[in-house]
Amino acid sequence: MVVYADEEDGSTELERKVAALRVVCLIETVSYLILSAFWIYWLVLGGSKLGVQMFGSVHGIVFLAFAAMVFGVHRQMGWGRGFLAIAILTGPIGAVYVFWHTRPAR
Helix, strand or coil: CCCCHHHHHCCCHHHHHHHHHHHHHHHHHHHHHHHHHHHHHHHCCCCCCHHHHHHHHHHHHHHHHHHHHHHHHCCCCCCCHHHHHHHHHCCHHHHHHHHHHCCCCC
């Protein structure tokens, strides 16, 4: 007999996608804060630019994953194009916005 994921743990595919999206939202915001710290260290304190270059790449990859995940669930979540644009174009603020809109109902 075939066992589907929905039957095994009681969660739907959308719930699992949203759970992963919430984790990526947090990672996106934290990676931006770390990148900002490296940027301030480089610009204000005259430190090395290497941290900005290296962590900028990491943050960019995380942001692309965030954007793809938001785009992938926006229709199922009932989010319009405006929500999608705000979430992606505002970067880490958009990640907080998406995190807030995907919180579990109480």
